[in-house]
Amino acid sequence: METAQLKQQLKKQIVESLNLLSVKPDDIKDDEPLFGEGLGLDSIDSIELIVLLNREYGVVIEDPKQGRKVLVDINVMAAYIEKHRKR
Amino acid sequence: MGGISAIGNTVAENRTSLIKGTCGMGRLEMFPSKFSDRLPVAEIKISTEALKEKLNAFEPGITRTTLLALHAIKETIADSRLTNEQVSSFDTALIGASTVGGMCLTDEMQRDAQKDTPGSEYLASYDYGSTYMYLQKRYSLNGPVNTINTACSSSANAIMFGARLIRSGKVRRAIVGGVDSLAKFTINGFNSLHILSPDLCTPFDEERKGLNLGEGAAFLILEREEDATGKKIYASISGYANANDAYHTSSLSDEGIGPYKAMRDALVSAKLDPAQIDFINAHGTGTENNDKSESRAMLRLFGKVPAFASTKANIGHTLGASGAIEALYCILSLVQQELYPGINFKNPIPETGLEPIPTYQKTALTHIMSNSFGFGGNCSSLIFSKA
Amino acid sequence: MLAIEPSYDDIPPGVLRRMGKSVRMGTGAAMPIVKNNPKPDGIIIGTANSGKEDCVKFLNQIIEYDEGLLTPINFVQSTPNAIAAQIGLLTNNHGYNITHVHLGLAFEFAIIDADMMLNENPLNSYLLGAVDDISNYNYNYEDKNGWYKKEAFTNKPFYETNSPGSIAGEAAAMFLVNGNRSGSIAKLLAVDALHDEDESVMKEKLQDFIRKYLPAGERIDLLLTGENGDSRLLKYYSICESVVENNVSVARFKHMSGEYPTATAMGLWLCCNILQNQSIPGHMMKYAAATTRYKNILIYNNYKGIQHSFILVSE
Numbered sequence: 205m206e207t208a209q210l211k212q213q214l215k216k217q218i219v220e221s222l223n224l225l226s227v228k229p230d231d232i233k234d235d236e237p238l239f240g241e242g243l244g245l246d247s248i249d250s251i252e253l254i255v256l257l258n259r260e261y262g263v264v265i266e267d268p269k270q271g272r273k274v275l276v277d278i279n280v281m282a283a284y285i286e287k288h289r290k291r
Numbered sequence: 292m293g294g295i296s297a298i299g300n301t302v303a304e305n306r307t308s309l310i311k312g313t314c315g316m317g318r319l320e321m322f323p324s325k326f327s328d329r330l331p332v333a334e335i336k337i338s339t340e341a342l343k344e345k346l347n348a349f350e351p352g353i354t355r356t357t358l359l360a361l362h363a364i365k366e367t368i369a370d371s372r373l374t375n376e377q378v379s380s381f382d383t384a385l386i387g388a389s390t391v392g393g394m395c396l397t398d399e400m401q402r403d404a405q406k407d408t409p410g411s412e413y414l415a416s417y418d419y420g421s422t423y424m425y426l427q428k429r430y431s432l433n434g435p436v437n438t439i440n441t442a443c444s445s446s447a448n449a450i451m452f453g454a455r456l457i458r459s460g461k462v463r464r465a466i467v468g469g470v471d472s473l474a475k476f477t478i479n480g481f482n483s484l485h486i487l488s489p490d491l492c493t494p495f496d497e498e499r500k501g502l503n504l505g506e507g508a509a510f511l512i513l514e515r516e517e518d519a520t521g522k523k524i525y526a527s528i529s530g531y532a533n534a535n536d537a538y539h540t541s542s543l544s545d546e547g548i549g550p551y552k553a554m555r556d557a558l559v560s561a562k563l564d565p566a567q568i569d570f571i572n573a574h575g576t577g578t579e580n581n582d583k584s585e586s587r588a589m590l591r592l593f594g595k596v597p598a599f600a601s602t603k604a605n606i607g608h609t610l611g612a613s614g615a616i617e618a619l620y621c622i623l624s625l626v627q628q629e630l631y632p633g634i635n636f637k638n639p640i641p642e643t644g645l646e647p648i649p650t651y652q653k654t655a656l657t658h659i660m661s662n663s664f665g666f667g668g669n670c671s672s673l674i675f676s677k678a
Numbered sequence: 679m680l681a682i683e684p685s686y687d688d689i690p691p692g693v694l695r696r697m698g699k700s701v702r703m704g705t706g707a708a709m710p711i712v713k714n715n716p717k718p719d720g721i722i723i724g725t726a727n728s729g730k731e732d733c734v735k736f737l738n739q740i741i742e743y744d745e746g747l748l749t750p751i752n753f754v755q756s757t758p759n760a761i762a763a764q765i766g767l768l769t770n771n772h773g774y775n776i777t778h779v780h781l782g783l784a785f786e787f788a789i790i791d792a793d794m795m796l797n798e799n800p801l802n803s804y805l806l807g808a809v810d811d812i813s814n815y816n817y818n819y820e821d822k823n824g825w826y827k828k829e830a831f832t833n834k835p836f837y838e839t840n841s842p843g844s845i846a847g848e849a850a851a852m853f854l855v856n857g858n859r860s861g862s863i864a865k866l867l868a869v870d871a872l873h874d875e876d877e878s879v880m881k882e883k884l885q886d887f888i889r890k891y892l893p894a895g896e897r898i899d900l901l902l903t904g905e906n907g908d909s910r911l912l913k914y915y916s917i918c919e920s921v922v923e924n925n926v927s928v929a930r931f932k933h934m935s936g937e938y939p940t941a942t943a944m945g946l947w948l949c950c951n952i953l954q955n956q957s958i959p960g961h962m963m964k965y966a967a968a969t970t971r972y973k974n975i976l977i978y979n980n981y982k983g984i985q986h987s988f989i990l991v992s993e
Contacts, residue, residue, distance in 0.1 A: 221749075223695040244692060248541065248751055251485065255749045268485050325745040390757065394733065401737035403822065404815035410822030417819065418726060419758070420780040424984075427873050436873055437787045438780040441759045448776055452791065459794045476733070479740050480753035535721075535766040535775035541754045552772055666754065667763025669775055 211282045221256050222249055234278045242277075250275055257281075262290030292525060293366030294619045295359060296507035296606040297333035301366055306623050308605065309631035310651050315606050316491050316503050319473065321355075326478055330487055333505030333607030334473055335359065350425070351412040354393045355506075357422040359612075360470035363508035364426060367466065371512045372522070377464070384435040384462045385423060386453040387510075388445030388469030390477075390611035392419035397475035419611075422470060434462055440611065442665030443574070444533075445469055446509070447614030447673055451531045453513050463518055468510030468615035477610065478504060484541060492577030492608075493635045494601035495586065495647055502576040505607020509615040511622070524678040526622045529658065530561025536668030542580045547588030549670035550574075554592050554660065557672035563658060565593045568674070570630055572621050572661040575601020575647070576608050581664060586643040600633030600647035614663040614671065621659040621675045629653050679847045679936035680812065688713065693768065696751055697760075700728035703850035704761035704809035705768065711805060711854050712769045718854060719802035720774030722792050723762040723809070724784030726939035731813035732756040761809055774804070782981020784808060785940040789869045789989070792855050800857045807852035808940035817846050825937070825982065827907070836907045836933045837964075844906035847936015851943035853950075864950045867891055867974075867990040880986050881917045884978070887988045888921070892974065896992075898922050899972045900952065902945055904979030905964075906932040911980055918978045919965075928964040942979045942987055949975045949991045 205213075215229035218238075222245070236242040239250070247268065254271045257263040263285055265271045274284045292302050297315030299305035308315070316331040321338060342358040343349055346365070368378055377383060393416035394400055400417050402408050415421060420438035427436040435456065439449045446469025453465030471477075481487050481504060488501035513528065534556060536549025543549060558565060574585055589596045602620055609616055624630055633647025657677050664670045681703060686694055688709035694702065704723065712718065733756035739748045754760070759777040766775050774795060778787040785808035792806045820826060827843040836845070859865070868891035872883045892898065901922050905915045919928055935944040952958055952972055977989040 224691075225695045226691040246539075248484075248696075248754065251483065252749045252751060255747050258747050397737060397740065401734060401741055404734040404737070404818055406814070406818055410819075414819050414823045417730075418779070418781055420726065420784075423780065424873070432873070435787075435790075435871065436780070437778060437783070439776065440757070440779045441762075441775070441777055442757055452776075455794050455798070456790075459797060461790075461794075475740060475745070476737060479745055479748055480736060480750070480756075483748040483750035483753055533774050533776060535763070535772050537766045537770050537772050540760065540763055540767070541750075548772060665759075666757055667759040667775075668766060669759055669763065 207282055207286065210285065211278050214278060214282060217256060217260060218253065221252055232278060237277055238275055239272070257285065260291065261285050263288045292370055292511050292619055292622065293363040294507065294509035294616055295335060295362050296609065296616055297335055297505055298605055302619065309602065309620065312632050312634045312651070313605060314491060314634055315505065321473065322475065324475055324478060326482070330478065330489060331491055331503050332473055333503060335506055352416045353425065354413065354416050355395045355472040356389055356391055356393065356470055357425050359472055359506065359508040360387065360422045360426065363468065363470065364466065364510050367510040367512060373512065379431045379433055381433040382463040383432065384453055384456050384465040385426060385432055386437050386439065386449045386465055386467045387423045388439045388449040388611045389419045389422055389471055390440055390442055390445055391471045391474050393417040393421055394476045395472040395474040441669035442667055443608070443610055443613055444663040444665040444669045444671040445611040445614060447663035447671035448533060450511065450614065450618055450673060451533060451671065454528050454531065457513055457515055464512060464514040466510055466512050468508065469612045470508035471609055471611040472506045473504060486578045488577060491635050492604055493637065494573070494575035494577045494604050494633065495582050495640060495645060496636050497638045497640050499577045499579060499582060501578050502603065503607040505609045507606060507609045507612045507616050509612060509619045511615070511618060526625045526675045526678050528673065529676040530557045530563065530674035531672065532556030532560055533671045536670055538668060541666050543584035543664060545584060545587070547584035549668050550585050550588035550662065550664055551592055553670040553672040554588065554662065557660065557674050561674045563674065568597050568658050568660050569656045570624065570659045571597055571599035572617050572659060573599050573601045574662045574664045575603055577603060583640060585662065585664065586640060586645050590643060596645055598630060598648045600631065602631065604633060604635045617661050618673060618675065621661045624659060625656055625675060625677045628656055679845060681848045689768065696755060697764065698729060698732045698755045699811040699813065700725060700809045701755065701760050701764050703811065704807065705764050707850040707852040708765045708805055708807060709768070711852055712765070715854055717769065717771060718773065718805040719799065720795060720804045721762045721765050721771060722776055722788045722804055722806050724778045724788035724940050725758050725761060725809050726779055726781045726784050727810040727813065727816050728758045728761055729756040730816045731811065734815035765805065782939045782985035783871045783987060785943045786869055786871045786987045789866065796855065796857045803854055803856035805852060806855045807850065808943035809850040810938040810940045811848040812846045820846065837905060837930065839907050840909050842908055842910050844908045844932065844937035847932070847938045847941065849935055849944050851947040864953050865992050867992050870988045872986040873984055875984055877913050877917050880914055881921060883986070884918060884921050884988060891990050896974055898926050898974050898976045899969050900975045901926055901928045902949060902975055902977045903928065903930055904932055904941055904945060905930045906937045911983055914980045922976065925967045927967045927969050929958055929962040930964055931962060933961070939981060942977060942989065945977045945979065946989065946991065949977060953993050
């Protein structure tokens with residue numbers, strides 16, 4: 205799968221799994237911070253996203269703290285998935 | 292008083308274990324789970340079937356949660372020497388707590404929830420209140436019967452509600468307490484939040500990794516002072532408070548706003564200064580978040596923090612039962628004028644330097660504070676005083 | 679009977695996205711009160727079913743993924759205290775916060791709690807309310823246990839169906855309570871409860887309740903009951919009607935709300951409306967007596983034939 209396609213898919217999956225009511229996948233910029241400012245996600249969302257990465261891509265992140273280094277923005281997430289995906 | 296936990300089936304057994312510093316954590320055995328070998332739990336080593344036999348409780352739909360509550364309440368009522376008439380009197384309340392209720396039957400609950408499966412005997416048992424509905428029927432209770440669920444502070448709030456019912460003159464006495472049993476539901480739930488420790492929990496330790504779940508039940512009988520003459524009085528409830536942290540649904544604020552307010556308001560209600568508290572039974576779950584927030588709140592309120600410890604290292608986090616079981620332990624301390632060691636502790640959190648008491652000690656005690664802080668920011672603090 | 683949900687403009691989308699239905703409804707009903715009044719000193723909620731939907735969603739995950747990697751939000755939202763917690767969070771309320779869950783008396787104990795709080799703190803005010811939602815799962819438990827009608831029918835002959843079971847309902851009702859008469863819509867005079875299947879015990883309790891709490895020289899102007907179309911429970915409502923005098927109007931509301939554990943909160947809300955507007959919609963009336971003014975209203979409800987509640991409300 206091409207990177208651009210992956211990023212698009214990822215945005216859609218994030219919006220769906222976190223039930224982001226007022227956000228459309230296209231609204232999320234590739235380099236927009238997911239936590240803190242930007243999308244404003246929190247610690248529970250980070251756990252949800254770790255599970256998403258595991259279920260959809262077979263990417264294993266053992267520890268939520270490690271997860272925060274990966275769940276920075278779409279660019280970083282996509283790069284990590286491409287490197288570690290099993291699905 | 293009456294109580295059952297992983298370290299004892301009666302109040303006396305619990306006390307013996309606390310003195311010895313017994314750790315009740317072990318392997319999950321009562322129901323199959325992927326976590327049996329991965330997560331220590333404080334399980335009561337009596338099977339649900341054995342409980343039914345022991346308590347002569349074979350009603351269809353009866354759950355482990357209800358059986359544990361029945362076990363503890365039987366001891367409580369026997370200890371109180373109340374007559375059957377007094378127990379079932381319209382001016383005796385039963386105020387209980389549970390956060391698991393019938394959800395200990397995780398698989399049955401999931402199966403019954405589907406549209407096209409036939410209903411099991413447990414259809415009416417899943418509610419949190421079903422345990423207390425059962426007890427109401429079993430003991431023919433005519434007074435107020437109520438169930439409270441504020442997560443981990445549930446039974447502390449039940450004790451408070453019972454005390455207030457008596458204070459307001461609505462009842463003369465109240466059986467108060469809580470129960471929870473281990474369940475796949477809660478094990479998986481807390482695990483999904485990454486707050487269960489794969490090792491024995493170490494409250495207030497700098498290397499703490501999370502909590503261990505436990506199960507148990509405890510009940511106290513509260514009466515008006517004027518009705519208690521000539522009776523064995525264990526302790527008095529001299530203060531209490533309930534406050535909300537209002538920070539996050541499943542974690543406490545860094546400064547421990549809710550814990551601070553609950554403790555401070557409890558002192559105000561007891562008309563005590565912080566310096567008059569001889570010991571704090573901390574909520575101390577062993578999670579990074581709770582222990583740090585609770586520590587900061589204690590430091591801010593007390594300055595010089597009194598002796599403290601968490602018995603969750605002995606009996607795990609018993610959720611809806613924790614407030615009541617730990618209240619029971621505080622009362623034991625007051626009656627016996629002794630304190631039990633905070634076990635499994637090595638090094639303090641660097642920022643706070645606070646250390647739970649390391650050894651069993653006989654010591655003069657007048658006022659003990661007991662804290663319970665839960666999901667939803669529900670924080671409660673109780674103060675017990677020597678009779 | 680599913681609740682019609684508004685757009686919840688008072689709840690930030692980032693918070694709304696996680697809420698189960700009860701939490702949405704409860705918070706949605708509470709926010710206008712909290713926005714338009716000084717901050718209450720506490721939040722006191724009654725609920726029996728809240729969170730069951732999220733609970734079973736989490737259980738489904740446990741089964742589907744065989745206790746593997748699971749997402750936590752359903753677990754966090756499955757706790758019934760999530761309603762009171764969420765309201766507290768959104769309004770930065772650090773005061774008293776509690777959730778009563780004793781099935782058909784959850785709201786009644788919330789009232790008793792608020793009453794005690796006001797006696798202890800006369801200058802305070804509290805947000806008091808109740809919520810329950812149907813959820814597919816909860817519906818299935820109750821349905822399999824015979825609490826809902828098996829046959830199809832319309833609302834009109836709801837009370838004359840002469841068969842067991844009622845219809846499922848859901849709602850949130852929120853109130854601001856304080857000890858101050860002026861500016862108040864209604865006065866809660868008394869609340870009491872009973873656990874007993876024996877209708878003669880219920881009768882005696884009701885008679886005691888009226889004797890004890892109806893002010894001397896006053897009469898009951900309206901009996902509002904939780905009659906719910908379940909033929910097995912009619913006897914309790916008949917007794918209730920026989921206890922109050924003949925010339926008392928009797929009204930019912932569960933054809934609008936459906937049956938759920940904290941339905942009396944809806945009954946109380948309707949009472950407030952009746953006292954304010956001094957009129958009752960025709961479809962609610964069972965017997966219309968010649969009443970010049972509605973001053974004292976008695977609410978009687980029965981949950982599953984065991985839990986009885988008595989509430990006396992006045993102007």
